[in-house]
Amino acid sequence: MAQKPSIPKGTRDFSPVEVVKRNYIFDTIKGSFQRYGFQPIETPSFEKLDTLMGKYGDEGDRLIFKILNSGDKVKKADLAALKDGNLAKFSNSLSEKALKYDLTVPFARYVVQHQNEINFPFKRYQIQPVWRADRPQHGRFQEFYQCDADVVGSESLWQEVELVQLYDEVFSNLKLEGVTIKMNNRKILSGIAEVIGASDKLIDFTVALDKLDKIGEDGVKDEMLQKGISAEAIEKVQPLFNFTGTNTEKLAQLTKLLKSSEVGTKGVEELSFIFENIETLGLRSATLDIDVTLARGLNYYTGAIFEVAAPEGVKMGSIGGGGRYDDLTSVFGLKDVSGVGISFGLDRIYLVLEELELFPETITNTLDILFINFGEAEALQSMKFIASLRAAGKNAELYPDAAKMKKQMTYANNRNVPFVVIIGPEELTASNFVLKNMQSGEQTTYAFDDMLKVLGKSTTL
């Protein structure tokens, strides 16, 4: 007997139940994207190699899946490079295309390529798989979906306001209440760097500050000193070590702290605009929180920075993130296109919903009604009813074979179907059917004429 086939490490098969649950998340996100005026685009799975290479740093470049040239083209293999141990050059001589590594670079390429057809400001969403040659490990996959919404072509801060509302709406609709939308601003970080007099130490500074909860004020300060940040500089930003209170209080502290920095003051103003308007407009279930340690994609974002944390008590990294960037498309030759966007971390959201049992129970009922098969005449009668139930929007099917009742009922149980209809020889003669409620086990006999009345409207009875 042959060995069972398998799939590459780091990839996944999705069973019906998993696809249905994933689609529930996708559809919820998509619905909100659309109500917020975002439009879908799709880009190819693979791009030209030079569209992707050099955009993600050296480590990113290494994780890009390259597609081997077809046919005769492999003759062009650069054997000298192989001999010299220049494996990257050797690989590039064998490949012209690569699987996309994220949705952002292909989106930037799309905007530049189609700039004359696009109606700016362009609000686009994109939900597609991306691929990374990461070492497969628990919870890290070589193929996974990204869900991104971005607006390009406007610097308006109303976009940031809207993206906070969008996060709140999606997570509220998923019944995932209590998420925290953390916000920072690149300009505030630049202001802090100015105040401490060391832009090159900014990452060390924020990394240390982020440990405040764990190692306390003294621990953080020790780490900063070790990293070469002067005691004087640390003294200047002392308020950040007691950075608590309401967002209004935090903003007041930042205003004071950064008043000597023009860029820092601009950052505080931007954040204030967003907070004040969100305060007025309200959020359904999320909390907005200033976090000056938030520095994701530091070299990339130029304004707002977002990150979403799962509700307290759930151990999970961020379930969403994003920010504003001023220079997305210049790498492809189009300057001065400001953009701001957010993304949703599908796989983590899935795990959180699973852990908190937030998937609606009914979504995995992929079949509403199963008709038991007793043979040709009964099956034909059943098929007539099935046609009208489907026309009424129900998911219905006939068990394909006139197998033993037990086998058919086992199928019904495994399929998790709520209702089974039995039309055997007796029922056919009497023009009636037995309806079995699979949860209660209750069986009721109805006349043929009542089929649609009983099952056509609501299958919850």
Next chain:
Amino acid sequence: MAQKPSIPKGTRDFSPVEVVKRNYIFDTIKGSFQRYGFQPIETPSFEKLDTLMGKYGDEGDRLIFKILNSGDKVKKADLAALKDGNLAKFSNSLSEKALKYDLTVPFARYVVQHQNEINFPFKRYQIQPVWRADRPQHGRFQEFYQCDADVVGSESLWQEVELVQLYDEVFSNLKLEGVTIKMNNRKILSGIAEVIGASDKLIDFTVALDKLDKIGEDGVKDEMLQKGISAEAIEKVQPLFNFTGTNTEKLAQLTKLLKSSEVGTKGVEELSFIFENIETLGLRSATLDIDVTLARGLNYYTGAIFEVAAPEGVKMGSIGGGGRYDDLTSVFGLKDVSGVGISFGLDRIYLVLEELELFPETITNTLDILFINFGEAEALQSMKFIASLRAAGKNAELYPDAAKMKKQMTYANNRNVPFVVIIGPEELTASNFVLKNMQSGEQTTYAFDDMLKVLGKSTTL
């Protein structure tokens, strides 16, 4: 100025309008799949190389996109094979994974790998992209979607009946009326081969017979003689040259013609079962038609063969096809799993709907209401209304910047939005808004209190 970036030949970007139209087709197909009790699965974009190689013939093998091994693994390049000109061997030494070429082989792999978790008979659907290194040319792409529905684990002919109904339902729901569902049966073809006494000539026979409309009976017979089919054999199947009339008449002719062939007789019985039951159950807008020249996937199908032709007058190859196979999973070590399935040709269906102008006009209205931006105070008031309109299910947005009215209205026009709301300084003071119907140009003033009443329910007014 840098050259505009571009995508690999044979791939496509999909603009918002194209994605929306494609999703309309996908959603229609998916809805029917679900009402028929099919469940979704998804498999990875790439499979292990040996899962795919050798399954599609030599030509297919050549068209499989291989993924270049990452990092140090390229050191294992088989340079001897390259030197010998054995490029396939050289390529295989550089690759362990490949992009999937169709959905059928990965499905077979899935069934075998997960056989212990699957609830048979297993009705699955799968809508995912596949990749082929075909020479790019008009209408042929290197990346395209397949939409497949299959049932495995039952030999019941009710499945074939149901798949005919499914084709009819999908095309009827797409308003694509008048398609022809052509059917044949592999066993009938085997029967014909028996009767003409030459199984090896079967393909030549059907190819020639298929030209009956174009070159007439004599032309077809000449071609058959040239291909080495004897005059005596041709004489035996004379009825196939006048193979017209109703399906009932065709079945009667076939019964007579194939009565000496056991397998042929079985094929006619199977086809009769399907026809008779479809006759009783009825079709909404499609026509079912016996076509004995239909021989797609001859080496693969063992029973029913389906192919769907676009309505008369539309020049387009088949827009769907499928059939029954008895040996899908044996290549992966699992014997005796019979299956039957159909697929929909998305790209061709898209072209047909475009040609016949069958896409609903409203689906490309991705925005229901645009609010004009006059500045901070007016924008905030607009954002409050936008929140309630979104809660009522409307797609609404604020133009992000307080740009000139003309610019904002140009955006609205390009966005194809049916309604624009204007809340300027005067309206804000008077607590009212101007609603502009973008189609008629008509402007009406309403009180703030009437916002939801006017726009929240139906945007067609």
